[in-house]
Amino acid sequence: MFVASKALLRRARAKGYALPALNTSNLEVSKALFEAAEQTRAPLLIQTTESTIRYAGLENIFSLIKAMEKTSTVPVCIHLDHGKNLQLIKKCVQLGYKSVMVDASRHQFKKNLAVTRKVVRIAHRKGCSVEAELGSLGRIGDVLLTEPKQAKLFVQKTGCDALAVAIGTSHGAYKFQGKPRVDLYRLREISEVVSIPLVLHGASSVNKRVVQRANRYGAKLKGAVGVSESDLRKAIRLGVAKINIDTDLRLAFTLALREFYAKNRSSFDPRDALLFAQGLVKQTAIEKMKLFGAKNKAKR
Numbered sequence: 001m002f003v004a005s006k007a008l009l010r011r012a013r014a015k016g017y018a019l020p021a022l023n024t025s026n027l028e029v030s031k032a033l034f035e036a037a038e039q040t041r042a043p044l045l046i047q048t049t050e051s052t053i054r055y056a057g058l059e060n061i062f063s064l065i066k067a068m069e070k071t072s073t074v075p076v077c078i079h080l081d082h083g084k085n086l087q088l089i090k091k092c093v094q095l096g097y098k099s100v101m102v103d104a105s106r107h108q109f110k111k112n113l114a115v116t117r118k119v120v121r122i123a124h125r126k127g128c129s130v131e132a133e134l135g136s137l138g139r140i141g142d143v144l145l146t147e148p149k150q151a152k153l154f155v156q157k158t159g160c161d162a163l164a165v166a167i168g169t170s171h172g173a174y175k176f177q178g179k180p181r182v183d184l185y186r187l188r189e190i191s192e193v194v195s196i197p198l199v200l201h202g203a204s205s206v207n208k209r210v211v212q213r214a215n216r217y218g219a220k221l222k223g224a225v226g227v228s229e230s231d232l233r234k235a236i237r238l239g240v241a242k243i244n245i246d247t248d249l250r251l252a253f254t255l256a257l258r259e260f261y262a263k264n265r266s267s268f269d270p271r272d273a274l275l276f277a278q279g280l281v282k283q284t285a286i287e288k289m290k291l292f293g294a295k296n297k298a299k300r
């Protein structure tokens with residue numbers, strides 16, 4: 001049985017660690033994430049975006065993950081990442097997602113609040129946890145970062161279970177222009193007034209060695225840069241209990257495919273390269289679980 005994210009994340013914040021929330025879009029990545037969680041004895045937060053659902057089909061990706069959960073010996077939560085479409089959020093809740101993100105952060109405060117409240121009402125009836133977002137992701141100076149006072153009010157009024165904050169990170173492999181800057185001071189202010197678990201999006205580290213290795217095998221990833229591991233550790237100390245990682249898994253997966261076919265020119269069995277990719281994704285997930293302190297935190 002899938003578990004809700006609320007208890008997993010509350011425990012993480014209370015004990016000072018975070019769970020990596022890992023995106024999947026296919027069989028190989030899902031297998032890699034389950035194996036990583038089993039090996040490290042970490043609870044697994046596995047998530048699908050709306051575009052993954054369009055790519056794979058909701059029933060297909062859900063059943064795949066559900067089948068893997070049946071034999072898993074660690075707690076597993078399936079989460080909808082960046083739910084913007086209310087109908088789709090409802091479908092996920094009906095189907096058995098135990099955690100959804102309602103991303104209404106593009107709206108004004110009042111509308112964000114109203115949409116989030118509505119999702120909380122629908123999801124909570126089914127024992128499904130809700131993550132909401134306030135502020136918008138992106139470089140400091142370009143976007144609206146989360147205001148601590150607003151965050152407090154927003155959490156009180158919506159009853160959401162976790163809050164994604166905007167403190168200068170952004171999605172993808174090019175997070176900062178110039179010097180990387182994450183507003184940890186703002187995060188401290190938010191964590192002083194918001195006691196529910198905080199969520200950090202756009203948190204991939206875009207490891208230099210991975211980028212260089214990918215470039216060696218034909219990638220063109222010039223100037224890719226992510227969030228430093230030391231900033232992530234500080235963020236965990238400041239109440240972040242869920243750290244979203246997609247880009248680092250994608251970089252590992254695609255690096256493996258490039259490298260495999262460059263080195264094995266006569267291979268034409270896709271399973272060979274996909275198995276190699278699965279291995280690199282698993283290794284990446286294990287590194288995150290260890291770095292965020294989630295190792296050995298699985299309690300059934």
Ligand code: G3H
Pocket residue numbers: 023049050051052081082171172246247
């Ligand atoms: O929002 C997080 C993702 O990294 C973007 O995912 O391409 O599946 O929409 P997507």
Ligand code: 13P
Pocket residue numbers: 023081082170171172173200201202203204205244245246247248
């Ligand atoms: P990255 O692009 O940094 O991996 O962030 C992923 C994310 O926030 C998914 O919601």
Ligand code: ZN
Pocket residue numbers: 082171201202244
């Ligand atoms: Zn995100």
